[in-house]
Every structure is written in structure tokens, then in C-alpha cells.
Amino acid sequence: MDKAPTFAIHTLGCKLNYSESSTIAKKLAEEGFEKIAFKEKADVYIINTCSVTNEADKECRFIVRSVLNNAPGAFIAIIGCYAQLKPEEISKIEGVDLVLGASEKFNIATYLKDLDKKAQTEVHSCEIEQPLTFHSAFSSGDRTRSFLKLQDGCDYNCSYCTIPLARGKSRSDTIENAVKNVYEIANRGVKEIVLTGVNLGDFGISDPNSSEHIKSFYELVKALDNTDADVRFRISSIEPNLLKNEIIEYVAQSKKFVPHFHIPLQSGSDEILKKMRRRYLRDLYVDRVAQIKSLMPHCCIGVDVIVGFPGETDEHFNETYKFLSELDISYLHVFTYSERNNTLAAESKDVVPMDVRRKRNRMLHILSEKKLRHFYQQNSGTEQTVLFEAVSKDGFLYGYTGNYVKVKQAFSPELMHSSARVRLTTINDDGTVAAEIISSEQFHLQENLLATT
Numbered sequence: 281m282d283k284a285p286t287f288a289i290h291t292l293g294c295k296l297n298y299s300e301s302s303t304i305a306k307k308l309a310e311e312g313f314e315k316i317a318f319k320e321k322a323d324v325y326i327i328n329t330c331s332v333t334n335e336a337d338k339e340c341r342f343i344v345r346s347v348l349n350n351a352p353g354a355f356i357a358i359i360g361c362y363a364q365l366k367p368e369e370i371s372k373i374e375g376v377d378l379v380l381g382a383s384e385k386f387n388i389a390t391y392l393k394d395l396d397k398k399a400q401t402e403v404h405s406c407e408i409e410q411p412l413t414f415h416s417a418f419s420s421g422d423r424t425r426s427f428l429k430l431q432d433g434c435d436y437n438c439s440y441c442t443i444p445l446a447r448g449k450s451r452s453d454t455i456e457n458a459v460k461n462v463y464e465i466a467n468r469g470v471k472e473i474v475l476t477g478v479n480l481g482d483f484g485i486s487d488p489n490s491s492e493h494i495k496s497f498y499e500l501v502k503a504l505d506n507t508d509a510d511v512r513f514r515i516s517s518i519e520p521n522l523l524k525n526e527i528i529e530y531v532a533q534s535k536k537f538v539p540h541f542h543i544p545l546q547s548g549s550d551e552i553l554k555k556m557r558r559r560y561l562r563d564l565y566v567d568r569v570a571q572i573k574s575l576m577p578h579c580c581i582g583v584d585v586i587v588g589f590p591g592e593t594d595e596h597f598n599e600t601y602k603f604l605s606e607l608d609i610s611y612l613h614v615f616t617y618s619e620r621n622n623t624l625a626a627e628s629k630d631v632v633p634m635d636v637r638r639k640r641n642r643m644l645h646i647l648s649e650k651k652l653r654h655f656y657q658q659n660s661g662t663e664q665t666v667l668f669e670a671v672s673k674d675g676f677l678y679g680y681t682g683n684y685v686k687v688k689q690a691f692s693p694e695l696m697h698s699s700a701r702v703r704l705t706t707i708n709d710d711g712t713v714a715a716e717i718i719s720s721e722q723f724h725l726q727e728n729l730l731a732t733t
């Protein structure tokens with residue numbers, strides 16, 4: 281081929297997938313491929329899949345079909361969690377040429393030497409029980425924020441989850457490489473780095489083949505905080521049992537780590553937590569929230585909850601609802617339980633009817649809206665630093681405070697992709713918060729400092 285072969289990549293699922301897609305795209309560019317938009321006609325299409333929804337199969341088929349309609353004869357590769365979990369199923373989708381599992385996806389360039397369509401799909405998946413190498417990655421599609429992958433895989437065995445089967449055992453980056461990546465991201469002008477992993481609090485279980493001293497997530501937090509990169513850090517999500525006091529205390533005094541934690545709870549009933557095989561009970565969660573709020577009263581706390589888990593009776597759900605109502609948290613991410621093949625939970629006969637699951641989901645959504653409104657009201661009148669996004673929408677600019685209050689301002693070019701000191705005022709009808717600009721200067725690292733009127 282005379283001109284550089286072109287490729288396009290489509291990502292489904294979580295932030296980890298997005299960061300990995302960016303890194304795979306960067307590697308392909310280094311190998312002489314040219315990246316183009318997914319809607320254009322490319323030589324190679326890569327679909328980075330997710331296994332979290334049970335729709336993965338349908339979604340994948342649909343995308344393959346639309347690609348072939350647009351570019352018949354294009355080479356199609358499927359990677360990601362669904363590719364690791366169900367390679368045979370994918371190989372039966374007409375038009376798919378290559379399926380790469382968890383370890384091979386980062387070597388995709390070596391499988392793209394011959395781009396002729398294959399009569400039979402080539403499948404390269406791996407034994408997920410084997411120790412896998414850690415591949416570092418960060419997203420680069422957004423100028424304001426980057427998701428930095430620091431940990432992969434999970435050693436827990438929650439009874440509903442297939443992630444350990446799709447991503448393998450827990451493994452982490454080294455602190456040295458994490459610091460190096462932070463500088464690289466900051467040098468691109470990105471101003472917020474979101475620390476990302478499957479089970480981030482488990483950071484430090486290093487490559488078993490390496491002799492490196494095992495480090496903890498706390499040590500990582502300190503090392504990143506001590507860089508002089510002009511960025512702020514947000515922790516994407518951390519298991520409550522791994523969110524130690526020392527981490528909370530450190531974040532409370534940090535000028536770079538923002539006061540925002542996202543802590544999966546999943547259920548407010550101890551009985552259900554045990555069935556889920558979570559590694560804590562509700563008292564521990566109460567303790568974590570109390571500890572955070574005692575040191576950072578303005579801290580934003582987000583909570584993941586699953587409704588309709590097998591065996592969740594009305595009493596269990598009411599227990600969860602009451603628990604969350606009384607807890608000083610800021611918003612919920614509500615998931616409706618859906619059965620996954622090869623999990624213990626999916627074998628249970630105690631199935632909750634789908635309409636009940638949906639009703640519970642709606643109830644928690646409404647509770648989440650109330651919680652968020654209350655949190656925004658508590659922040660009204662405070663002075664904070666907002667990091668505005670690099671793109672405007674309908675004549676407005678949006679940005680987030682360190683403690684994750686979503687602020688909306690009329691568009692002004694000097695605010696774009698910059699930070700400003702503001703005073704939060706009222707809640708807009710669309711749920712965002714209005715603010716008065718105090719000063720729009722260069723980014724400064726004062727996220728934890730709030731001044732109330």
C-alpha cells in the first residue's frame with residue numbers, strides 16, 4: 281500500500297476502555313497507520329467492546345453491520361472485555377476478521393500486516409488465570425481532562441461480576457511510570473487527571489515477575505501530589521474497604537487532590553452485601569462517610585448502588601433506601617441488576633421481576649436528584665475554583681468545581697479551557713449551578729480551599 285493505511289476506533293464501556301483505545305491508537309500511529317473518524321471510510325475498524333451490558337452481543341453485531349454498509353471490504357477487529365469473554369461467539373459474526381483478547385489487544389499492529397478480509401475469523405484470546413502484564417494508558421480525546429489507567433484486573437470475586445474473567449488478576453503500574461505519564465499529560469495542556477482502574481484502591485499488586493517493592497495506593501497518592509505538574513487529580517472510584525483513613529486524611533490537606541470520592545456501596549442491606557460477596561458491611565460504609573465529612577464537610581461523595589439483585593426483597597430494598605436517605609452523600613449511580621453468564625448470582629432462583637427492578641431504579645434516581653440538589657444548595661455562596669471545559673454547547677460553557685459541582689456560564693472565550701475563581705449562586709432549572717466570576721486567572725491549585733460568605 282502506497283499511502284498509510286487508515287484505521288478508525290470505536291469504544292464502548294468504561295473510562296478504562298477509553299484510555300486503552302487512546303493508547304492503542306497512539307501505538308498504531310507510531311506503526312504508520314493514520315487515524316480517521318469512525319464514520320469515514322477506513323481500511324481497518326477496531327471496536328473496543330465492553331461486557332457490562334448484556335447487550336454487548338447485539339451492540340457489536342449492529343456496529344459491524346453499519347461498518348460493512350459504509351465500507352464493504354474493510355478489515356474488522358474486535359477487542360476488549362467482550363472479545364476476551366466470548367471470542368467464539370464474536371467469531372461467528374459475519375464480517376469480523378480478527379478477535380483479540382486481554383493480552384493481545386496491545387499488540388494489534390502485529391496482526392494488521394495483511395488487511396485482506398479473512399474467510400475465517402482469526403481469534404487470539406488468552407488464559408485469563410495467567411498473570412498478565414500491566415499496560416499503561418491514558419485518554420487523549422479531551423483537552424481538559426484525561427483518564428490515566430493505573431491499575432487493571434481484580435482479585436475480588438463479587439458474585440455478580442464478570443470483570444475478573446474479562447480482565448484477569450489485579451496488576452498495577454509502577455509509581456515511577458505513573459509520575460512520568462502525569463508529566464506527559466500535563467505537558468499536553470490537560471488540567472485534570474482522573475486516576476482510573478478496575479479496583480484502584482488495590483493499586484500496588486505489582487507484576488509478579490518484577491522484583492519491585494509492593495507499593496500502596498496511599499503511596500501513589502503522595503507521589504502524585506508531590507509532582508509539580510500543573511494539574512488537579514480526581515480519584516475515579518474506590519472500594520470502601522480500601523479507602524483507608526490515611527488516604528482520606530491526605531486528600532483533606534492536599535492542594536491537588538480534589539474533595540470528591542466515588543465509593544461503590546451496591547446495597548444498604550448486610551444480607552444482600554454478603555450475597556454479593558462484597559468485602560464490607562454497611563457500618564464500614566457509614567464510618568467512611570463520617571470520616572470524610574468530618575475532615576472535608578464540603579466533599580462530594582458519589583455512590584454506586586445495584587437494585588434487583590437476586591433475593592432483594594421489598595424489605596431489603598427499603599433498608600437500602602432508608603440507609604441512603606440518611607447518609608450524607610451527594611449523588612447515586614443506580615444500576616439495575618442484570619444476569620451475567622458464568623456468575624454465581626446468575627444461578628440464583630430468587631429472581632426479582634424486571635418491573636420491580638425498574639421501579640426500584642426509578643425510586644433511587646429520584647432520591648439521587650434530591651441528594652444532588654441538597655448538596656448544591658449546601659455549596660451555594662461558597663467561593664471555588666471551576667475548571668471550564670474546552671468546548672462550548674448552545675452558547676454556554678460548563679465546568680466542574682473540585683467538589684464536582686457542575687457550573688454553567690454564558691460562553692466567553694477567555695473562560696474556555698481555563699480555571700476561574702467563582703462564587704456559586706443559584707441552581708438553574710437544568711440542574712446546573714450559576715456562578716459569579718471573581719477572577720479568571722491561570723489555573724491554580726486551591727481546590728480544597730473554600731471561602732464561605
Ligand code: SF4
Pocket residue numbers: 434435436437438441442443444478479519
Ligand atoms: S470489586 Fe467486585 S464488582 Fe468491582 S471489579 Fe472486582 S469483582 Fe467486579
